[in-house]
Amino acid sequence: MKAVVIHGARDLRVDPFEDALPPGPGEAQVAVANGGICGSDLHYYLHGGFGAIRVQQPMALGHEVSGVVTALGAGVEGLRVGDKVAVNPSRPCGACAYCLRGQPNQCLDMRFNGSAMRMPHEQGLFRETLTVPVQLLERFDPGADLAHAAMTEPLAVCLHAVRQAGSLVGQTVFVAGCGPIGCLTVAAARLAGATRIVAADITDTPLAIARAMGADETINLATDSDAMEALKRDKGQVDVGFECSGAAPALRGLLDITRAGGRIVLVGMGGDAPLPLQLTVAKELTLKGTFRFHEEFATAARVISDGRIDLSPLLTGVYEMEEAVAAFDLAADKSRAMKVQIRFSGG
Numbered sequence: 001m002k003a004v005v006i007h008g009a010r011d012l013r014v015d016p017f018e019d020a021l022p023p024g025p026g027e028a029q030v031a032v033a034n035g036g037i038c039g040s041d042l043h044y045y046l047h048g049g050f051g052a053i054r055v056q057q058p059m060a061l062g063h064e065v066s067g068v069v070t071a072l073g074a075g076v077e078g079l080r081v082g083d084k085v086a087v088n089p090s091r092p093c094g095a096c097a098y099c100l101r102g103q104p105n106q107c108l109d110m111r112f113n114g115s116a117m118r119m120p121h122e123q124g125l126f127r128e129t130l131t132v133p134v135q136l137l138e139r140f141d142p143g144a145d146l147a148h149a150a151m152t153e154p155l156a157v158c159l160h161a162v163r164q165a166g167s168l169v170g171q172t173v174f175v176a177g178c179g180p181i182g183c184l185t186v187a188a189a190r191l192a193g194a195t196r197i198v199a200a201d202i203t204d205t206p207l208a209i210a211r212a213m214g215a216d217e218t219i220n221l222a223t224d225s226d227a228m229e230a231l232k233r234d235k236g237q238v239d240v241g242f243e244c245s246g247a248a249p250a251l252r253g254l255l256d257i258t259r260a261g262g263r264i265v266l267v268g269m270g271g272d273a274p275l276p277l278q279l280t281v282a283k284e285l286t287l288k289g290t291f292r293f294h295e296e297f298a299t300a301a302r303v304i305s306d307g308r309i310d311l312s313p314l315l316t317g318v319y320e321m322e323e324a325v326a327a328f329d330l331a332a333d334k335s336r337a338m339k340v341q342i343r344f345s346g347g
């Protein structure tokens with residue numbers, strides 16, 4: 001079979017790849033259908049890694065995939081050949097101190113598909129066929145869209161982020177940065193009962209998508225500074241801010257517009273940033289990080305499968321596996337792309 005494999009910066013190939021093994025007890029074989037390109041996949045493609053994490057051996061990319069079950073091992077219940085599924089890329093060890101404390105997303109021995117953090121690297125899911133333990137599969141309704149099912153993982157990230165904020169019922173929420181994660185955070189906040197959702201970015205194209213995903217108001221930070229001034233009134237008009245851009249000025253803005261006693265959840269991976277911490281002190285703000293997900297993967301699958309959230313505005317395009325390089329080039333162009341997917345043989 002074949003897989004989409006990164007060899008180094010700007011060196012992405014569709015390579016022959018070791019066939020998936022026949023499913024053993026408790027396992028299922030899946031023909032991969034759709035695979036979404038994520039920011040971390042793009043980092044491997046554009047830069048060969050991020051920070052100290054570099055690609056040191058060929059590695060299949062991808063951790064956002066859907067598929068169709070093609071074979072079942074002994075003893076599997078609740079799943080049939082032909083079922084549509086999403087594949088959970090996260091495999092915490094279950095035995096380390098964090099797993100035992102109920103924080104499996106912080107696992108000290110995490111195996112996460114398509115990550116060069118470990119040696120040998122943890123191979124990704126952009127392959128034609130996979131064999132995995134059935135606990136990693138979430139089943140979808142027969143009528144579910146496999147492109148939408150492949151967005152289970154990023155939605156799980158955003159449900160986990162929303163959970164960090166506590167109850168959003170009746171709250172005014174501000175989402176800074178409207179890439180796929182920002183737009184899915186808008187949708188997750190809507191689902192969680194937020195009554196006013198303001199989304200901001202520096203270009204108009206993602207803002208239109210944020211509106212389609214449930215934002216009540218949008219602000220182009222490059223052209224509309226008045227809107228931000230209005231949100232600063234009386235120490236801030238926002239109850240909960242979500243920083244989804246990874247850009248320091250966006251976090252700076254959230255410190256200004258979040259009301260006294262409000263919460264700010266950091267979803268984007270920012271680097272070092274000088275910040276006016278006196279605002280955090282004087283306004284008694286809570287700053288909270290959020291990382292990956294755990295049980296939210298199943299929740300995301302249910303929400304998508306039941307059609308409680310429409311993900312179609314997010315999908316920029318779907319490319320065949322042989323066109324993977326073109327798919328990555330489009331995904332890298334933030335002015336044109338939101339979520340770009342690759343279609344494999346199961347689709």
Ligand code: ZN
Nearest residue numbers: 093096099107
């Ligand atoms: Zn662990």
